[in-house]
Amino acid sequence: xxxxxxxxxxxxxxxxxxxxxxxxxxxxxxxxxxxxxxxxxxxxxxxxxxxxxxxxxxxxxxxxxxxxxxxxxxxxxxxxxxxxxxxxxxxxxxxxxxxxxxxxxxxxxxxxxxxxxxxxxxxxxxxxxxxxxxxxxxxxxxxxxxxxxxxxxxxxxxxxxxxxxxxxxxxxxxxxxxxxxxxxxxxxxxxxxxxxxxxxxxxxxxxxxxxxxxxxxxxxxxxxxxxxxxxxxxxxxxxxxxxxxxxxxxxxxxxxxxxxxxx
Amino acid sequence: xxxxxxxxxxxxxxxxxxxxxxxxxxxxxxxxxxxxxxxxxxxxxxxxxxxxxxxxxxxxxxxxxxxxxxxxxxxxxxxxxxxxxxxxxxxxxxxxxxxxxxxxxxxxxxxxxxxxxxxxxxxxxxxxxxxxxxxxxxxxxxxxxxxxxxxxxxxxxxxxxxxxxxxxxxxxxxxxxxxxxxxxxxxxxxxxxxxxxxxxxxxxxxxxxxxxxxxxxxxxxxxxxxxxxxxxxxxxxxxxxxxxxxxxxxxxxxxxxxxxxxxxxxxxxxxxxxxxxxxxxxxxxxxxxxxxxxxxxxxxxxxxxxxxxxxxxxxxxxxxxxxxxxxxxxxxxxxxxxxxxxxxxxxxxxxxxxxxxxxxxxxxxxxxxxxxxxxxxxxxxxxxxxxxxxxxxxxxxxxxxxxxxxxxxxxxxxxxxxxxxxxxxxxxxxxxxxxxxxxxxxxxxxxxxxxxxxxxxxxxxxxxxxxxxxxxxxxxxxxxxxxxxxxxxxxxxxxxxxxxxxxxxxxxxxxxxxxxxxxxxxxxxxxxxxxxxxxxxxxxxxxxxxxxxxxx
Numbered sequence: 023x024x025x026x027x028x029x030x031x032x033x034x035x036x037x038x039x040x041x042x043x044x045x046x047x048x049x050x051x052x053x054x055x056x057x058x059x060x061x062x063x064x065x066x067x068x069x070x071x072x073x074x075x076x077x078x079x080x081x082x083x084x085x086x087x088x089x090x091x092x093x094x095x096x097x098x099x100x101x102x103x104x105x106x107x108x109x110x111x112x113x114x115x116x117x118x119x120x121x122x123x124x125x126x127x128x129x130x131x132x133x134x135x136x137x138x139x140x141x142x143x144x145x146x147x148x149x150x151x152x153x154x155x156x157x158x159x160x161x162x163x164x165x166x167x168x169x170x171x172x173x174x175x176x177x178x179x180x181x182x183x184x185x186x187x188x189x190x191x192x193x194x195x196x197x198x199x200x201x202x203x204x205x206x207x208x209x210x211x212x213x214x215x216x217x218x219x220x221x222x223x224x225x226x227x228x229x230x231x232x233x234x235x236x237x238x239x240x241x242x243x244x245x246x247x248x249x250x251x252x253x254x255x256x257x258x259x260x261x262x263x264x265x266x267x268x269x270x271x272x273x274x275x276x277x278x279x280x281x282x283x284x285x
Numbered sequence: 286x287x288x289x290x291x292x293x294x295x296x297x298x299x300x301x302x303x304x305x306x307x308x309x310x311x312x313x314x315x316x317x318x319x320x321x322x323x324x325x326x327x328x329x330x331x332x333x334x335x336x337x338x339x340x341x342x343x344x345x346x347x348x349x350x351x352x353x354x355x356x357x358x359x360x361x362x363x364x365x366x367x368x369x370x371x372x373x374x375x376x377x378x379x380x381x382x383x384x385x386x387x388x389x390x391x392x393x394x395x396x397x398x399x400x401x402x403x404x405x406x407x408x409x410x411x412x413x414x415x416x417x418x419x420x421x422x423x424x425x426x427x428x429x430x431x432x433x434x435x436x437x438x439x440x441x442x443x444x445x446x447x448x449x450x451x452x453x454x455x456x457x458x459x460x461x462x463x464x465x466x467x468x469x470x471x472x473x474x475x476x477x478x479x480x481x482x483x484x485x486x487x488x489x490x491x492x493x494x495x496x497x498x499x500x501x502x503x504x505x506x507x508x509x510x511x512x513x514x515x516x517x518x519x520x521x522x523x524x525x526x527x528x529x530x531x532x533x534x535x536x537x538x539x540x541x542x543x544x545x546x547x548x549x550x551x552x553x554x555x556x557x558x559x560x561x562x563x564x565x566x567x568x569x570x571x572x573x574x575x576x577x578x579x580x581x582x583x584x585x586x587x588x589x590x591x592x593x594x595x596x597x598x599x600x601x602x603x604x605x606x607x608x609x610x611x612x613x614x615x616x617x618x619x620x621x622x623x624x625x626x627x628x629x630x631x632x633x634x635x636x637x638x639x640x641x642x643x644x645x646x647x648x649x650x651x652x653x654x655x656x657x658x659x660x661x662x663x664x665x666x667x668x669x670x671x672x673x674x675x676x677x678x679x680x681x682x683x684x685x686x687x688x689x690x691x692x693x694x695x696x697x698x699x700x701x702x703x704x705x706x707x708x709x710x711x712x713x714x715x716x717x718x719x720x721x722x723x724x725x726x727x728x729x730x731x732x733x734x735x736x737x738x739x740x741x742x743x744x745x746x747x748x749x750x751x752x753x754x755x756x757x758x759x760x761x762x763x764x765x766x767x768x769x770x771x772x773x774x775x776x777x778x779x780x781x782x783x784x785x786x787x788x789x790x791x792x793x794x795x796x797x798x799x800x801x802x803x804x805x806x807x808x809x810x811x812x813x814x815x816x817x818x819x820x821x822x823x824x825x826x827x828x829x830x831x832x833x834x835x836x837x
Contacts, residue, residue: 073701077412077480077708081715082727141713142721191722204723205740226734228784229763230800 057148059133064143067134070127078118083139086116092139093185094283102132138188146189147273154278157271166260169282175239176223177260178207182284192279196272199258209259210234212244213251224254311424312374314469318535325815327373330419330464331674332771332812334533335598338676340813343775344820345835350777350789350799353833356821357395361828362386366729366808370419370464370674370769371823371830373814378823379422379441380830384415385431387439392823393816395832399444406433410458410706412480413728418530418809419464421472423492428472430461436474436490450495452476452488458706459483464530468540468571471498475527479545479591482522482709487531487542487567489574499574503527503544503562511561511579519556522703524548525563528593529672534609537626539568539577541596541611549711550589552698559584564592566613568628578628583617583651588641588696589666589714590617597677597684598625601751612751614675614686616668619645620754634754636747637669637688658697665694665742666714667728667765674810676770676778681792683748683757685770685778692726692742692765693717716741726765730783730806735764746770746780746788748795758795760788769810771822779822781807787824787831803831 072081075091083091098113099105106128112120123131137146158164164173167180183192194202206224212234213219222236232252233243246252263272310316312328320326320333324341332338345353361367363383371380371390378392385403390396409415409432420427420439426447427439434453439446452474453459458481465474471489479485485503490496503525505511515523526545533540547563549555564583567576583590597612603622611625618639622632630649640663642651656662667689675686698712716725724737731737744766748757766782773779778792783806789799805827813822823832 069699072697072713073699076713077710081713138722140722141715144721188722194721202720204720204736205738206724206736224738226736227738227763228735229761229782229786 057136059136059145061143061145063130063133064137064140064145065130065134066127067130067132068139068141068143070123070131071134071139074121075131083135091135092188094135094138095185102136105132105135137190140188140190142190144190144194146193146276148189148277148280149270149273151274151277151281153271154274154276154281157267157275158278161263170285175235176237178223180279180282183282184280185283189276189280193272193276195260196267196275197262197264199260199262200256203256203258203260205254207258208254208256211251211253211255212249214244215248215250310375312422314423314467317423317467324813326375327371327812327814329372329421329466330370330530331532331595334535336532336595336674337597337599337679337772338674338770338810339678339680339772339774341774342813342815342820343773344815345773345777345789345822346775347777347791347798349835352836353789353799353801353822354836356832356834358832359388359390359395359397359830361830364828366414366416366806367825367828367830368414368416368418368809369825370809371812372420372422373812374422374441376816379420379427381417381419381429383417384409385417385429387420387427387429387444389441389444392814392821392832401439401444401446403429403431403437403446405431405435406455408455408706409433409460410455410481411460411462411477416462418462421465421467421530423467423472426492428465428467428492430463430465430474432460432462434459434461434476434478436461436465436472436495438492438495448495450490450497453478453483453486456706457481457483463528466531466533466540467492468533471571473531473540473571475503475531475542477526477528477545479524479526479548480550480708480710481706482524482548482703483526484521484523485525485527485545487527487569487574489571501567501569501574501576503567505561514559514561516557519558522548522709523556523560523563524550524709525560526591526593528591529595529674532596532598532611533571534598534625537609538570538572539625540571541598541625542567542569543592543594543596543613545591545593546586546589549701549709551587551696551714552701552711553585553587554698555700555711557585560586564590564617566592566596566611566623566628568625580623580628580630580649582613582615582619582621585653587655587698588617588662588694590615590668591671592616593672594670595674596625597675599677599679599751601682603631603752610751612675612677612684614670614684614688614749616664616671617641617651618664618669619651620684620749620751621649622751622754623649632751632754635669636749636754636756637690637692638663639669659695661693661695661717663693664689665692665716666696667692667726671767673767673808674769676772676810677751678772678776678778678792680774680776681748681772682750682752683792684751685746685748685772685780685792687766687768687770687780687782688745688747689726689742689765690745690761691739729767729808730764735784739763744782746778746782746790746795748778748792760790760795760797767806767808771811771813773813779811779813779824781811781824781826783807785826787811787826803827803829805829
């Protein structure tokens with residue numbers, strides 16, 4: 023495949039008619055490319071969002087059914103300009119009032135939404151998807167990760183990673199994987215009362231049970247009362263790419279990962 | 286098999302009340318006052334005026350609790366957290382569901398007698414879900430506060446509307462989520478809306494006509510004592526909601542109400558002063574609405590530490606003297622004991638990690654230690670506990686409630702202008718998480734998969750000895766819990782949590798006696814009642830009310 027962007031360009035008109043969702047998703051990918059969002063923009067947007075939007079859309083952006091702003095799921099908008107239009111005109115049928123905002127305020131709001139609600143405002147830059155995918159293949163990410171059915175399942179599946187993680191968080195995972203690792207992904211080592219040892223990654227846990235995918239990619243549910251030792255390591259098994267890849271290569275790899283928004 | 290103790294129960298039923306199940310006598314004010322004498326019923330939201338949520342029923346015991354089986358379920362017809370707390374009166378359960386539906390249910394079979402649907406105005410604004418926490422009953426009439434801040438009276442026999450009056454202006458985001466409190470011939474309610482810049486109040490209405498008898502503003506106006514704790518016009522939009530049903534001491538003739546946060550929630554710079562009576566308990570005369578005393582837990586609150594909890598009343602020996610106390614597990618992380626005759630501070634101890642305050646002075650006033658900008662504050666925005674109803678067991682002498690441990694928020698304040706009916710919170714309060722962007726605890730459960738893990742906090746059911754304020758025991762849960770408590774004379778504590786487990790714990794030790802997985806969040810307190818000699822326990826889990834009793 024030469025360029026994912028080219029494929030999108032061809033696919034979009036074909037799918038537009040019947041599959042609005044696909045079109046929206048793909049435009050979002052196109053929109054996310056070759057953009058740089060600054061800390062000041064993101065943080066200004068964060069403040070504005072907290073004061074004006076959070077009451078209905080929620081602190082996490084998922085307060086309205088069918089809309090998840092932090093995950094770039096919209097009912098109407100797909101491009102940055104679409105988002106601005108929705109904000110300024112409102113959605114009367116859904117009870118959203120129009121907001122009168124300055125252009126800089128709108129830019130901030132868009133940056134905050136595109137950052138996936140990263141209140142810290144970590145800046146990020148997305149590069150070229152095709153070059154990023156080549157880096158993904160060359161660096162054997164698939165030895166642990168899986169994308170659209172290809173690769174291992176021991177580390178988290180990345181098929182929709184661009185939709186569920188903030189771009190800056192993905193960037194952080196590439197540079198400092200241990201710092202960025204979500205608590206649920208901590209590598210666990212379990213010794214059962216009968217002496218069996220297993221390693222894997224948690225999928226769910228409650229007071230009495232824990233569910234994992236083990237190192238052989240099996241789904242396992244355990245009663246905690248059967249467990250003798252339970253260790254959740256805080257060091258990520260993933261290597262850091264800081265120093266191994268250039269800044270531009272990181273931006274390309276990030277572009278590829280951000281483009282992965284599910285099927 | 287005829288069990289001797291069961292025979293004794295039926296005998297007690299006849300002796301204890303002139304209104305055995307089936308007779309459907311009127312619920313007089315006297316019956317409500319003596320609710321403890323008819324444990325077969327659950328006559329008020331908190332199980333009695335003292336809000337102990339303690340039942341003298343003891344058919345279900347630590348020895349036989351394993352034999353509980355599901356008797357019936359009622360499925361909720363609408364979605365959203367189900368925080369309602371039913372009443373059970375002479376074999377009939379009166380239950381609400383979102384937004385303002387009322388059901389009369391045969392408490393033995395789960396079958397409905399009638400369903401009343403009230404449609405609140407589309408202008409209704411509620412900060413934290415379209416919840417209704419239940420009804421109150423007097424005579425043959427049920428009373429419900431609505432999301433559009435009306436108070437309505439319903440005929441308990443047929444579910445027909447008797448009257449409907451406006452309590453607050455829905456356009457200014459007033460709402461009612463609590464179950465009303467009936468005292469003598471009056472129905473008393475408080476209003477929500479503290480996240481929208483309301484000025485809170487508690488009002489009493491004639492139970493027959495709905496005519497307003499008195500109104501107590503939870504923010505004193507010009508000329509009233511306490512007004513000096515506000516500056517300029519801040520009092521007009523200063524919040525101080527009332528989310529939960531109050532308690533009542535018939536001997537002292539005082540009602541007790543927990544008051545919510547001042548507004549805007551997170552920006553105290555906009556409202557200099559102590560901001561009375563936000564985050565306080567107020568003692569009101571139910572006949573006149575006159576304030577007898579108040580105690581403020583969190584003056585000038587920047588953390589949304591609503592004192593929305595329930596005042597639990599008990600008479601106990603306090604340092605050698607019989608004392609009428611009030612126990613209070615507060616959202617701010619401290620457990621308090623007050624003298625409820627005069628509001629005097631008797632004891633205050635943190636029950637979770639607290640860093641917003643370094644302690645309480647001799648009058649119970651917190652010594653506040655605000656954290657630097659961007660630094661975490663313990664407990665987090667949902668508090669060490671919240672509105673979840675606690676229980677006090679006179680049998681064990683322990684106070685039980687749900688707490689959130691190792692849970693903090695990073696508070697951010699921001700200037701915000703008041704606009705009528707709009708959000709007025711003045712900042713934000715994201716939950717502290719170990720990794721930026723990691724999933725965190727929300728106001729409600731986020732889904733069936735716990736991917737936030739206990740790294741952002743976890744829940745526990747705890748027992749506190751009110752004499753010392755120290756924990757007697759802790760029953761840890763992996764996820765946080767919003768569950769209320771029920772204790773019984775057989776020293777069982779029934780509770781649950783967000784994970785969907787329903788527990789019977791040994792109230793003395795916290796040891797698990799029995800549990801069952803009901804699969805949906807338990808965000809209310811279980812209730813117990815008795816029909817035809819059989820003790821039932823009902824609990825709401827997710828969208829299902831499940832009722833248990835011992836196997837036949």
